[in-house]
Each structure stands twice: as C-alpha cells, then as structure tokens.
Amino acid sequence: MPLDAMSEVSDTGLLVRFANGDRLAAVVLTQRLSPRALGFAARMLGDLAEAEDVTQEAMLRLWKIAPEWRQGEAEPATWLYRVVRNLCTDRLRKTRGVGLDQIAEPEDGTPSVEASLIAQDRAAALQMALNQLPERQREAVILRHIEGLANPEIAQIMEISARAVESLTARGKRALGAALAPKREELGYDD
Amino acid sequence: MTTDQNDPLEGFFEAARDDAPQPSDILQARILADADAALAANAPPVRRRNRLRDVLQGLGGWPAMAGLVTATMAGVWIGISPPEMVETLIEVQTVEYLPGFDALLEEG
Numbered sequence: 447m448p449l450d451a452m453s454e455v456s457d458t459g460l461l462v463r464f465a466n467g468d469r470l471a472a473v474v475l476t477q478r479l480s481p482r483a484l485g486f487a488a489r490m491l492g493d494l495a496e497a498e499d500v501t502q503e504a505m506l507r508l509w510k511i512a513p514e515w516r517q518g519e520a521e522p523a524t525w526l527y528r529v530v531r532n533l534c535t536d537r538l539r540k541t542r543g544v545g546l547d548q549i550a551e552p553e554d555g556t557p558s559v560e561a562s563l564i565a566q567d568r569a570a571a572l573q574m575a576l577n578q579l580p581e582r583q584r585e586a587v588i589l590r591h592i593e594g595l596a597n598p599e600i601a602q603i604m605e606i607s608a609r610a611v612e613s614l615t616a617r618g619k620r621a622l623g624a625a626l627a628p629k630r631e632e633l634g635y636d637d
Numbered sequence: 638m639t640t641d642q643n644d645p646l647e648g649f650f651e652a653a654r655d656d657a658p659q660p661s662d663i664l665q666a667r668i669l670a671d672a673d674a675a676l677a678a679n680a681p682p683v684r685r686r687n688r689l690r691d692v693l694q695g696l697g698g699w700p701a702m703a704g705l706v707t708a709t710m711a712g713v714w715i716g717i718s719p720p721e722m723v724e725t726l727i728e729v730q731t732v733e734y735l736p737g738f739d740a741l742l743e744e745g
Contacts, residue, residue, distance in 0.1 A: 464672070467680065472672035476665055484664070485657040498664050505668045509675035568652035591650040592657075622646055630645075 457522040458515070465512040472509070479523060480505060482593065483530045489588045490534040492577050500537065504529040520602065527593075527603045531585060538581060575625035583618030590615050 452460065452474045460478075463471035483504050487497035507529050508522065515522075576584050582604070589600045590611070597615075601608040644650075660668075696702060 464676075465679070467676060469672065469676060472669060472676075476660075476668050476672070480660045480665065480668055481657070484660050488658045489653070494658055497658070498660075501660065502664065502667050502671065506671040506675070509672045512675070513679050565652040565655060568649050569656035572646075572649040572653050591646070592653050594654075619646060622649075626646065626649060 458517055461508070461512050461515050461522050462517070464509070465515065475508070475522070476505065479508070479526055482523060483526055486527060486588060486593055487530050487534055489573065489576060489592055490531070490584065491537060492573055496537060500530055500533045503533055521599075524599055524602050527589065527595075528605075531603060535581065571626060571629050572622070575622050578625060579618050579621055583614050583621065586611055586614035587618040587622065591619075 452470060455463070455471075455474075457475065457478065460471040460475050464475065480501055483501040484497055487500040487504075488494055491497050491500070504526055508526055576588065579587065585604060586600060589595045589603060590597070595603075597608045597611045600611045604611065606614075693699065693702060696705065
C-alpha cells in the first residue's frame with residue numbers, strides 16, 4: 447500500500463499492519479504519534495533531550511506490543527500517552543531532588559516588541575509555571591489544554607474518573623493563573 | 638480543539654501549542670531503527686527444508702500414508718500366508734485360462 451493511501455488507515459489498523467510485517471505502517475505511525483508523545487513528554491519534563499528519550503522508549507514499547515494488540519481495547523494514541531506519562535513519572539521521581547532554582551528561567555529583561563518573541567516568552571512562562579504544579583495537575587492541564595484531549599480520554603490515560611480529571615484541571619488552572627498573573631502585563635496582555 | 642477565548646490562560650496555552658517541539662530527523666531515525674529491530678524479532682523463524690516431510694506432503698500427508706502402510710502390510714501378509722480362497726482362485730484361473738498348457742509342453 448502506498449504512503450498516501452496509509453493516511454486513511456486508523457492507528458489501530460496501522461499497528462495491525464506493522465505486526466504483520468509492514469514497515470511502512472511504522473513510518474506513518476511514527477509521523478502521527480511521535481509528535482504527540484514528544485510534546486506531552488517535553489511539557490511534563492521541561493527538558494527536550496529527556497523528552498526525546500521518553501518518546502523513543504514509548505514508541506519501542508508500542509512496536510513490541512503490536513503482535514499482541516487487542517483491537518477495541520484502547521486507541522494506540524491513548525495507550526502511548528499512558529506509557530509516556532508513566533515514563534515521565536519515573537524520571538521525575540528520580541530527579542525530585544532538583545530544586546526549582548535549577549530549572550531554567552525564561553529570559554528576563556526588556557519585553558520584546560516582536561510578537562513571535564512574546565509568544566515564545568509566554569510559552570516559556572507557562573512552562574515555568576507548569577513545572578511548579580503538582581504532577582497530576584500538570585498532567586491533566588497539559589493533556590486538556592495543550593494536547594487538546596477530551597476528559598474521558600484523559601481519564602483513561604490517567605486511570606481516574608472524568609470527574610477527577612475536571613477537578614485536577616480546575617485546581618491546576620487556578621494555580622497557573624496565580625503564578626502567571628504578575629507576568630501578564632510584561633507578556634503583552636493589556637488587562 | 639475547542640478553545641475558550643475568555644479563558645485568561647488561553648493565550649499561554651495557544652503559545653505553548655504553537656511552540657510544540659517536533660521530532661527531529663535523528664529521533665525519527667532512532668524510532669524507526671527500533672521498529673526494524675522489532676520486526677526482525679517478530680518475524681517467524683526460517684524453517685529448514687525437510688525432504689521426508691516434502692515426500693509425505695506429496696503423497697497426501699499422514700492419513701494417506703496410513704492407508705498406504707496398511708495396504709502394503711496386507712500385501713506382504715497375503716504373500717507370506719495366502720488364504721485358502723486366494724490359492725483356490727489361482728488354481729481356478731490356471732485351469733480355465735490355460736487348459737492345454739501341459740499338453741503343449743509335452744508335445745514340445
């Protein structure tokens with residue numbers, strides 16, 4: 447099957463094809479799923495190199511489980527997010543001794559007039575605030591508001607109820623709002 | 638995805654979404670190398686050619702082989718110890734089909 451035609455195949459279908467020896471299916475799955483895994487891991491860990499290692503490890507586990515994949519149980523993307531979450535949790539536990547002062551600060555100084563720089567500063571400020579959230583609140587906020595997942599899917603990934611997801615998201619956003627409020631003016635917000 | 642423009646944090650989330658890291662070519666190559674290794678590990682082992690099995694398959698497999706062995710054994714048994722009916726049959730055939738054979742031999 448050519449690469450273009452593969453774009454119509456579901457993630458589960460691609461995984462079954464891969465299990466049957468189709469390498470092209472692995473290429474398409476990598477293009478589809480690795481950006482999502484990397485984005486989530488990078489926001490969770492605040493470190494791109496570590497996020498890349500986590501992404502590779504999570505994808506490796508996907509390749510290994512492919513022959514035993516049971517259709518209808520979970521979406522491969524949901525399963526992958528769950529693996530990324532667990533790998534990030536393991537890494538965060540190992541580095542829990544690292545103090546906040548060791549986490550890179552967003553660039554300080556005169557606020558840039560360039561919109562792109564402001565956007566970068568906003569992203570960096572958000573990352574700084576995310577790093578200070580309790581782990582589960584951080585996971586819920588990233589999955590809901592940055593990865594754009596619905597609460598039921600987040601509930602599957604975090605293995606909690608959808609209600610608990612709502613609660614974690616709400617608390618996380620309150621904490622983020624408080625942390626980012628002093629920066630709103632310098633980051634281009636007028637109100 | 639749906640976004641709430643009245644959410645005071647939405648501008649930050651939007652910036653984060655736009656700033657999402659993309660997998661580098663090197664990372665994708667690492668991931669696909671793992672996929673290749675997994676494919677190789679999952680591939681069924683290459684089976685050595687077995688001539689006996691090939692012959693057996695040519696004859697129709699084990700069920701056909703069982704029938705063949707039974708027929709062979711029956712043939713051997715009849716050859717060693719022919720039942721009376723078979724001996725009678727042979728005699729009858731000799732008598733009926735070659736009635737003047739002995740006479741011909743004598744005439745020489």
